[in-house]
Amino acid sequence: MAQELTSPPPARLASPCDGSSGPTAPWWRDAVIYQVYVRSFADSDGDGVGDLRGARERLPHLARLGVDAVWLTPFYASPQADGGYDVADYRAVDPVFGDLQDADDLVRAAHELGLKVIVDIVPNHTSERHPWFEAARAGAGPERDRYVFRPGRGPDGAEPPNDWESVFGGPAWTRVADGSWYLHLFAPEQPDLNWNDAGVRAEFDSVLRFWLDLGVDGFRIDVAHGMVKADGLPDIGHGKQASLIGTQRLPFFDQDGVHEIHRGWRRLLESYGPGRIGVAEAWAPTPERLALYVRPDELHQAFNFQFLNCPWDAAALHRVIDESLRATTAVGAPTTWVLSNHDVVRHRTRYGGLARARAAALLMLALPGSAYVYQGEELGLPEVAELPDELRQDPAFWRGEGQDGLRDGCRVPLPWTLRGPSYGFGPGGSWLPQPADWSGLSVEAQTGDPASVLELYRRALELRRAHPALGAGEGVEWLPAPEGVLVFRRRAAEGDVLVVLNTGADDVELELPAKAPRLLLSSAEDAVGTAREDVQDVRVAADSCTWWAI
Structure with missing residues (x-):
């Protein structure tokens, strides 16, 4: 007997985008933003390192994928002690990535394709070579x-x-x-700036204006929670402090003084028009603390690390989604959703398999707000665990009791083609070795294959853009569901979408609250396209997510 989902009446949790959706809503409230880790995206000159020209040449892939914007990791002049997050000159492009003309060309090319451009800014610290x-x-x-x-x-x-x-x-x-x-809260090569100094504040205002004048659409603010330290720099009293980040307030992170800085930057951004945005990389102990960064007079978005860190568990996901939406709704901001980035183990590996990664993608893209896609997740890339120690460049790898030091595994250059010395990454090799089996995960191999992860993402983004109930939409309505399953409705006047996530190891039979639900999309390869128009009792595959029009 299928389990009925039509009663009791569902609870509704308002979207943080309520009142701001529709054709006149700002682009960033429901944007899908693609992160390009520049050194690993595309190499144009054969030196084995990705560059801005390579990224520009591959922008059509992003346009076809269906994203709204591209976020570029730092490409500024740098000794590269921490992958470019140690900046020696904020107004210059590092020669390994090209030059200022390449940056200008990339921004113009992206805009011609309808893509916004967000660049990293690193205000907590500089390079020791600055x-x-x-x-x-x-x-x-x-x-x-x-x-x-x-x-x-x-x-x-x-x-x-x-x-x-x-x-x-x-x-x-x-x-x-x-x-x-x-x-130096990070590597010794990255000395922290003193944001009580007026010269520091004036310099960064000038740097932001430099890139805004070049045409960028916004900034991802690295360590947005770290620029202000507690008065007196008090001791913490115990070790292994990195494990506390994001779980409690620390005297060097999430101090209230950072918000004055972000208010000033919001005013600067608005002086360039309503479409320029600031995105906070802010580790905060609660969704409520995180929401402070996106109050109406502060930044536009903040990364939702609670969602990224959530385990593959229906109850935990339900709780994090509720808490995230509630906190951002209270300040009128959109919630962001992210599964992977350049600092964490790729979610295919973290969640324990490709099926879960596919399902998580559909869950993320069905939620109200803005979503971030890390390069390669649309290919279903796993973490690369086996890398020679002598090739690793993560500074945490060589130091103890800090980050796990294994961030290189999510930064291996992308495979684009079935063949070639670096599967199309560039005309030469790649700065980190690509696994031999990545040919089959390349863009070329997956394009046109309806069962591929790439085509799943393309279809999901197409539906998200086209269906009024997705994207910003009208919030989330939870429906009753058996243990291990999440069911929620996204409403729109033109029709609703029902999202069913099964995190369990077994298939589940459900009775959908509609006489003729229509399958829009399923993460389970063997379920795609098999639903009948008159079906009411449906079988939901283990570790899968489905979208139904009702």
């Missing part, structure tokens, strides 16, 4: 005030100023020749 820090390390001039220098503790100041640890492991302080110490 001219400011080179002067600061050499003496006590005005540049030293732009960083966080302190005298040491203990005999002769030989101990760090406090017990803070680097996110990458080890102490968060390094001593310089005159005996003082500087703060």
